[in-house]
Amino acid sequence: MSVAATIRPIVTRAHFHATQHPIIEGYDPPEGWGWCFVDDTEVDLPDMTPHNGPIPRYV
Template sequence: MCTHSRSIRSVRPKTLGCEECLAEGMTWFHLRVCRECGHVGCCDQSQGRHATAHFHHTGHAVIEGYDPPEGWGWCYIDEEFVELPDQSPRLGPIPRYY
Protein backbone atom coordinates (compact mmCIF):
# COMPACT_ATOMS: atom_id res chain seq x y z
CA MET A 1 0.00 0.00 0.00
CA CYS A 2 1.29 3.45 -0.93
CA THR A 3 2.43 5.51 2.04
CA HIS A 4 2.95 8.66 -0.04
CA SER A 5 -0.75 9.44 -0.37
CA ARG A 6 -0.49 11.62 2.73
CA SER A 7 1.45 14.12 0.58
CA ILE A 8 -1.56 14.56 -1.75
CA ARG A 9 -2.97 18.07 -1.75
CA SER A 10 -5.79 19.75 -3.59
CA VAL A 11 -3.87 21.77 -6.16
CA ARG A 12 -4.54 24.34 -8.84
CA PRO A 13 -2.67 23.38 -12.04
CA LYS A 14 -0.05 26.01 -12.86
CA THR A 15 -0.38 25.93 -16.67
CA LEU A 16 -2.77 24.96 -19.49
CA GLY A 17 -0.35 22.35 -20.80
CA CYS A 18 3.06 20.91 -20.02
CA GLU A 19 5.00 23.77 -18.47
CA GLU A 20 8.34 22.79 -20.02
CA CYS A 21 6.91 21.85 -23.44
CA LEU A 22 5.15 25.20 -23.67
CA ALA A 23 8.40 27.02 -22.83
CA GLU A 24 10.47 24.92 -25.28
CA GLY A 25 7.96 24.74 -28.14
CA MET A 26 7.62 20.94 -27.81
CA THR A 27 4.51 18.77 -28.13
CA TRP A 28 3.01 16.24 -25.71
CA PHE A 29 0.72 13.23 -25.71
CA HIS A 30 -0.99 13.30 -22.29
CA LEU A 31 -0.62 15.51 -19.23
CA ARG A 32 -0.01 14.76 -15.58
CA VAL A 33 -0.44 17.16 -12.66
CA CYS A 34 1.67 16.92 -9.52
CA ARG A 35 -0.65 16.49 -6.57
CA GLU A 36 1.80 18.16 -4.25
CA CYS A 37 2.50 21.46 -6.04
CA GLY A 38 0.33 21.69 -9.20
CA HIS A 39 3.14 21.38 -11.76
CA VAL A 40 1.76 20.20 -15.12
CA GLY A 41 4.08 17.91 -17.06
CA CYS A 42 3.82 15.56 -20.01
CA CYS A 43 3.56 11.78 -19.73
CA ASP A 44 6.30 9.24 -20.44
CA GLN A 45 4.90 8.62 -23.93
CA SER A 46 5.75 12.24 -24.74
CA GLN A 47 9.20 13.23 -25.94
CA GLY A 48 9.99 15.40 -22.90
CA ARG A 49 8.73 13.07 -20.14
CA HIS A 50 8.50 16.19 -17.99
CA ALA A 51 6.17 14.79 -15.30
CA THR A 52 8.70 12.08 -14.45
CA ALA A 53 11.54 14.62 -14.63
CA HIS A 54 9.62 16.77 -12.14
CA PHE A 55 9.39 13.78 -9.77
CA HIS A 56 13.14 13.12 -10.05
CA HIS A 57 13.92 16.80 -9.46
CA THR A 58 11.53 17.40 -6.53
CA GLY A 59 10.70 14.00 -5.04
CA HIS A 60 6.97 14.78 -5.38
CA ALA A 61 5.71 11.22 -5.73
CA VAL A 62 2.01 11.38 -6.66
CA ILE A 63 0.58 12.56 -9.97
CA GLU A 64 -2.92 12.68 -11.42
CA GLY A 65 -3.91 11.74 -14.97
CA TYR A 66 -4.88 15.26 -16.03
CA ASP A 67 -5.65 15.32 -19.75
CA PRO A 68 -7.82 13.78 -20.80
CA PRO A 69 -9.45 14.06 -17.35
CA GLU A 70 -8.85 10.61 -15.99
CA GLY A 71 -8.97 11.16 -12.23
CA TRP A 72 -6.52 8.42 -11.32
CA GLY A 73 -3.46 8.87 -9.16
CA TRP A 74 -0.05 7.22 -9.53
CA CYS A 75 2.84 6.98 -7.08
CA TYR A 76 6.25 6.99 -8.77
CA ILE A 77 7.99 5.54 -5.72
CA ASP A 78 5.66 2.60 -5.02
CA GLU A 79 4.75 2.22 -8.72
CA GLU A 80 1.06 1.78 -8.00
CA PHE A 81 -2.25 3.55 -8.46
CA VAL A 82 -3.53 5.58 -5.52
CA GLU A 83 -6.96 6.91 -4.60
CA LEU A 84 -7.31 10.66 -4.94
CA PRO A 85 -9.67 12.62 -2.68
CA ASP A 86 -10.74 14.86 -5.57
CA GLN A 87 -10.01 15.72 -9.17
CA SER A 88 -7.92 18.76 -10.08
CA PRO A 89 -9.90 21.59 -11.68
CA ARG A 90 -9.59 22.31 -15.39
CA LEU A 91 -8.62 25.95 -15.85
CA GLY A 92 -9.85 26.13 -19.42
CA PRO A 93 -9.48 24.30 -22.71
CA ILE A 94 -6.16 22.49 -22.78
CA PRO A 95 -4.35 22.59 -26.13
CA ARG A 96 -4.06 19.17 -27.72
CA TYR A 97 -0.78 18.32 -29.37
CA TYR A 98 -1.14 14.68 -30.42
Protein backbone atom coordinates in the same frame (compact mmCIF):
# COMPACT_ATOMS: atom_id res chain seq x y z
CA MET B 1 -3.04 -0.97 -21.30
CA SER B 2 -1.82 0.18 -17.88
CA VAL B 3 -1.62 3.77 -16.78
CA ALA B 4 2.17 3.51 -16.61
CA ALA B 5 2.28 2.54 -20.27
CA THR B 6 0.04 5.41 -21.40
CA ILE B 7 1.69 8.34 -19.62
CA ARG B 8 4.96 9.89 -20.67
CA PRO B 9 7.12 7.95 -18.22
CA ILE B 10 10.48 9.54 -19.01
CA VAL B 11 9.23 13.12 -18.65
CA THR B 12 7.13 12.44 -15.58
CA ARG B 13 9.85 10.45 -13.81
CA ALA B 14 12.34 13.25 -14.54
CA HIS B 15 9.86 15.72 -13.03
CA PHE B 16 9.56 13.51 -9.93
CA HIS B 17 13.34 13.38 -9.48
CA ALA B 18 13.70 17.13 -10.03
CA THR B 19 10.84 18.22 -7.74
CA GLN B 20 10.12 15.26 -5.45
CA HIS B 21 6.41 15.55 -6.34
CA PRO B 22 5.48 11.92 -5.61
CA ILE B 23 2.15 11.70 -7.50
CA ILE B 24 1.11 12.78 -10.97
CA GLU B 25 -2.55 13.13 -11.90
CA GLY B 26 -4.26 11.94 -15.09
CA TYR B 27 -5.47 15.32 -16.28
CA ASP B 28 -6.75 15.31 -19.84
CA PRO B 29 -9.60 15.76 -18.87
CA PRO B 30 -9.32 15.10 -15.13
CA GLU B 31 -9.55 11.32 -15.11
CA GLY B 32 -9.60 10.33 -11.43
CA TRP B 33 -6.30 8.44 -11.36
CA GLY B 34 -2.71 9.17 -10.53
CA TRP B 35 0.65 7.45 -10.46
CA CYS B 36 2.77 7.28 -7.31
CA PHE B 37 6.49 7.23 -8.12
CA VAL B 38 7.43 6.35 -4.54
CA ASP B 39 5.40 3.11 -4.59
CA ASP B 40 5.37 2.59 -8.40
CA THR B 41 1.62 2.07 -8.40
CA GLU B 42 -1.58 3.56 -9.75
CA VAL B 43 -3.72 5.45 -7.22
CA ASP B 44 -7.36 6.54 -7.29
CA LEU B 45 -7.86 10.30 -7.04
CA PRO B 46 -11.60 10.83 -6.51
CA ASP B 47 -11.11 14.52 -5.61
CA MET B 48 -9.68 15.61 -8.94
CA THR B 49 -7.88 18.95 -9.26
CA PRO B 50 -10.30 21.45 -10.84
CA HIS B 51 -9.23 23.38 -13.90
CA ASN B 52 -10.80 25.96 -16.18
CA GLY B 53 -10.48 25.69 -19.92
CA PRO B 54 -8.36 23.40 -22.03
CA ILE B 55 -5.01 22.07 -20.90
CA PRO B 56 -2.13 23.80 -22.72
CA ARG B 57 -0.32 21.70 -25.32
CA TYR B 58 3.43 21.97 -25.64
CA VAL B 59 4.73 20.57 -28.89
